[in-house]
Amino acid sequence: MKEKIAGTGLKVTHQRMVIYDAVLQMNFHPTVEQIYEDIQGENPSISLGTVYKTLETFVEYGLIDRVFTEEGVRRYDPNLEHHGHIYCTNTREIVDYYSEELNEIITGFFKKRKVNNLKIKNITLQINGDKIDPDKDITIK
Numbered sequence: 001m002k003e004k005i006a007g008t009g010l011k012v013t014h015q016r017m018v019i020y021d022a023v024l025q026m027n028f029h030p031t032v033e034q035i036y037e038d039i040q041g042e043n044p045s046i047s048l049g050t051v052y053k054t055l056e057t058f059v060e061y062g063l064i065d066r067v068f069t070e071e072g073v074r075r076y077d078p079n080l081e082h083h084g085h086i087y088c089t090n091t092r093e094i095v096d097y098y099s100e101e102l103n104e105i106i107t108g109f110f111k112k113r114k115v116n117n118l119k120i121k122n123i124t125l126q127i128n129g130d131k132i133d134p135d136k137d138i139t140i141k
């Protein structure tokens with residue numbers, strides 16, 4: 001963990017370690033508030049504003065990713081492997097979706113049809129929807 005933070009060129013501080021560890025432990029794409037609540041008990045001196053600023057710094061330095069829900073809520077994702085998201089507007093859950101086939105289709109599509117005057121950095125896919133049966137998981141074949 002220390003090495004990962006240091007590897008980005010950021011200074012390793014206790015605060016950064018605590019916040020990064022919390023994001024890694026919470027594998028459900030947590031919000032700033034959820035991370036803040038999680039670390040509050042043992043780290044009451046770290047403010048919500050600090051958690052927010054630290055997470056945004058981590059995104060800027062490529063340590064974690066940021067995901068926006070349909071409602072515009074920021075969520076954080078420590079999984080840097082290229083993947084898509086399925087978002088349920090009822091339960092607010094985010095499900096990771098991996099498909100090499102889909103990546104190839106999307107990349108191939110934009111290779112054929114050039115996007116003028118834009119250097120594409122990345123393409124992410126997010127599917128928004130409402131869960132039909134709340135007792136069942138969202139799955140994709």
Ligand SMILES: [Zn+2]
Pocket residue numbers: 029077079083084085095096
């Ligand atoms: Zn994810």
